[in-house]
Amino acid sequence: MPDDRSSVITSIDRVALKWNRSDWSCAYDSLFTLLFGIWIERPRYWNKILRTHSIYLQQLVKGFQDFRVCRIAFENLRDSVHELLYTNNPNSFPLGHSFASVNDLLRTMFIEQIPAGWITCSICHTNLVINHGYSIHFDILPGTGRSTAEWIKSIFDYENSPICPICNTAYDKTIHLPKVPHIISFDISSLSSQFVISSNIKILKNNRNTILKLRVTMTYGFMMDNATQV
Ligand SMILES: [Zn+2]
Structure with a gap:
């Protein structure tokens, strides 16, 4: 046999x-x-x-x-x-x-969407739902940062955090997600070759770090996954 x-x-x-x-x-x-x-x-x-x-x-x-x-x-x-x-x-x-x-x-x-997240008021702990509507395949557009880190800041950071109506203070800037996507991919075809691709994106989930690791770079994009958890 x-x-x-x-x-x-x-x-x-x-x-x-x-x-x-x-x-x-x-x-x-x-x-x-x-x-x-x-x-x-x-x-x-x-x-x-x-x-x-x-x-x-x-x-x-x-x-x-x-x-x-x-x-x-x-x-x-x-x-x-x-x-x-x-x-x-x-x-x-x-x-x-x-x-x-x-x-x-x-x-x-890859049609999965990043699930809706929330930001929290540090005083009364009220949550505000953030339905950003992002798919797990991102187009990184010119003017949104020179590196993966700057780009993440530009889309997930609030310049001016919304104000909690109960306490009249700004919500915390950290966006909480109910789950971290297993795989994400990026289109960088409209960027210059100067763009710096990070090898890791660190996401805090339930006070533990989840690392999305760079797996594959292609001519016009790259892909990261969190198969390796720490
Ligand atoms: Zn509040």
Whole structure:
């Protein structure tokens, strides 16, 4: 009997995708390979998380499991997800000799929103709900900071904190979130190359630090996850 373990893929090192010359696949090749690299480190963990995002990620993650045990070729998996994307968004994810953007892919596949948070009055402890409406795929726009740290400050910091109507003092500036996203990604295609990408974003959750670690940098974006908790 053949040894099944020899046909199980356990790292990204053995993965190379052949470019599809009839339906140009550059964006899909780069993103899906990177995602497989993240997924293969903790398949069970990422199965649970990625499946909740979109039908495209569901299909991709299901395919990762088949690919891992060599039941499907990565190229076939890529093409099937591309076809599903094309069916629902033909303009962004065309078939044939047209490029797609990795950022459009991320925006379409990762649809989770950062949950609404709150700020607290330090005197009467009343909460004010902050429904910022951010998706976990962020566009970092010019003029919003020269580094990840400055950018976070620009979107999550209040210049003038709202005033608590009971105590007539400003709410604390810290925004509390009910849960920290497992993965976030950033579009930096409209920024200059001077932008400094931090390797960690530290988030305080229940008085414990959760670190979102930089995982992947692409030409026009990067991705962070909190698979490593401290
Ligand atoms: Zn108050």
